[in-house]
Amino acid sequence: MSDTSPGDEADLIIRGGRIHTFDGQDSAVSALAVRAGRIIARDSEAEKLAAARTIELDGRTAIPGINDAHLHAAWLGARWPHLFFSDTPPEDQPSGRLVTTETERRAALTRAWGLLAELGITSYTEPGIGPGEDDGETGCFGTDMLATYTALHRERAQTSRVTLLRLFGTIDGESTLEDFERGIRTTAPTTDPHWLAVTGVKIFADGIPPMATAWVEEPYPDGSTGELLTRGSDAPLSAFRRMIELAAARGLQIAVHATGDRSITEFLHALEGLDAAPPAAGPHYVVHGDLATTAQLERMRRLGAGFAVQPLIAAHTHDWAGAQLGPERLARAWPLREMLATGTLTTITSDAPIATPDWRVGLDSSLALLSAAGRPDDTELRRTLLRTMTVDAARQDGAVTWKGSLEVGKVADLTVLDEDPCAPGRPFASLAVARTIVDGRSIYLRD
Ligand SMILES: [Zn+2]
Numbered sequence: 194m195s196d197t198s199p200g201d202e203a204d205l206i207i208r209g210g211r212i213h214t215f216d217g218q219d220s221a222v223s224a225l226a227v228r229a230g231r232i233i234a235r236d237s238e239a240e241k242l243a244a245a246r247t248i249e250l251d252g253r254t255a256i257p258g259i260n261d262a263h264l265h266a267a268w269l270g271a272r273w274p275h276l277f278f279s280d281t282p283p284e285d286q287p288s289g290r291l292v293t294t295e296t297e298r299r300a301a302l303t304r305a306w307g308l309l310a311e312l313g314i315t316s317y318t319e320p321g322i323g324p325g326e327d328d329g330e331t332g333c334f335g336t337d338m339l340a341t342y343t344a345l346h347r348e349r350a351q352t353s354r355v356t357l358l359r360l361f362g363t364i365d366g367e368s369t370l371e372d373f374e375r376g377i378r379t380t381a382p383t384t385d386p387h388w389l390a391v392t393g394v395k396i397f398a399d400g401i402p403p404m405a406t407a408w409v410e411e412p413y414p415d416g417s418t419g420e421l422l423t424r425g426s427d428a429p430l431s432a433f434r435r436m437i438e439l440a441a442a443r444g445l446q447i448a449v450h451a452t453g454d455r456s457i458t459e460f461l462h463a464l465e466g467l468d469a470a471p472p473a474a475g476p477h478y479v480v481h482g483d484l485a486t487t488a489q490l491e492r493m494r495r496l497g498a499g500f501a502v503q504p505l506i507a508a509h510t511h512d513w514a515g516a517q518l519g520p521e522r523l524a525r526a527w528p529l530r531e532m533l534a535t536g537t538l539t540t541i542t543s544d545a546p547i548a549t550p551d552w553r554v555g556l557d558s559s560l561a562l563l564s565a566a567g568r569p570d571d572t573e574l575r576r577t578l579l580r581t582m583t584v585d586a587a588r589q590d591g592a593v594t595w596k597g598s599l600e601v602g603k604v605a606d607l608t609v610l611d612e613d614p615c616a617p618g619r620p621f622a623s624l625a626v627a628r629t630i631v632d633g634r635s636i637y638l639r640d
Pocket residue numbers: 263265320544
């Protein structure tokens with residue numbers, strides 16, 4: 194069956210290598226035809242079409258463009274090349290105000306986009322920008338940064354597609370119900386959601402296990418359990434539930450920073466208690482989920498909700514967290530194998546600039562985490578891991594109808610690698626990125 198008629202002309206044909214489409218059948222095709230940024234034909238149908246331009250893969254492998262579903266691009270661009278987990282010693286880490294002027298904010302975003310293009314990243318989620326950070330230390334998360342995003346978006350200056358969550362409290366800190374109610378009544382900027390989708394809100398429920406600030410059922414060695422970070426005139430839990438109700442009633446996507454099992458339980462309670470809310474702009478999800486239990490994964494799956502996880506941060510903080518969690522809980526922490534096995538929506542993300550935005554390093558630490566949990570490296574596993582950063586990330590974005598896989602009608606966003614990333618037995622980090630294509634346009638070409 195032909196998807197195209199003989200009169201169809203393509204703008205671009207991509208051919209001469211293996212193209213993993215990550216469609217429902219996980220097909221590999223030999224060619225794609227693209228018109229106006231969308232795929233119009235695949236395989237032999239694509240090869241038949243006339244096109245103004247051709248990209249020869251020269252035996253390389255293409256996959257759908259990588260989507261890092263939790264990456265602070267403004268902060269990354271402002272700090273680059275300094276990451277929290279890196280060789281940069283504490284005394285050389287940037288601190289205080291990083292960006293103040295519009296020129297500096299634009300430079301931060303543009304620097305991040307250049308870096309992401311080199312890494313083969315075509316989409317990401319900027320998790321948390323809004324008024325709660327207007328007086329924030331770095332200048333990277335306030336209303337001004339949202340305005341800069343919107344301005345660059347309207348100038349069509351983006352090379353990455355962005356999903357953005359608004360933030361009505363402080364990043365990694367407390368939020369009040371009063372500020373949340375005030376913020377949520379303000380309207381998000383009007384944008385083309387294919388490039389800048391403001392889908393919902395980020396809420397911080399708790400801290401992190403290494404600092405004993407994850408809200409947990411079983412106490413830490415000092416007897417504390419961590420606590421909720423939401424505040425209101427009633428108990429923190431009432432404020433937390435009310436925030437979720439308010440966001441859901443507006444059809445907003447809700448992403449909750451929750452690392453402790455108790456925080457995840459309360460998020461699940463709140464989601465399960467929602468009246469028939471309007472469909473959200475994307476599924477609700479937990480960010481981090483370090484101490485999620487198997488029963489919680491199953492409940493999240495039933496709700497159609499998901500997890501955005503960071504196996505590389507798990508590797509960096511493993512021993513540090515162990516001191517607070519003890520060996521038994523540590524062994525159950527970061528249940529990536531169970532997340533993938535239960536079919537719970539899971540995205541593997543960097544949380545850059547906390548860890549490197551290099552997704553290949555993140556996938557290698559995922560392989561290590563899974564191997565420690567008894568899941569050996571094979572082609573099926575590699576495909577599953579790559580899907581968490583393409584198809585599943587598009588599901589998290591509520592955008593699976595138009596991105597995440599290489600199918601007719603979807604956008605031509607591709608990452609071209611020198612070797613096949615689905616072949617087991619070699620580190621992902623050894624796969625060089627040769628070219629990055631967004632909307633049918635090469636935004637990075639290695640010389
Ligand atoms: Zn983050």
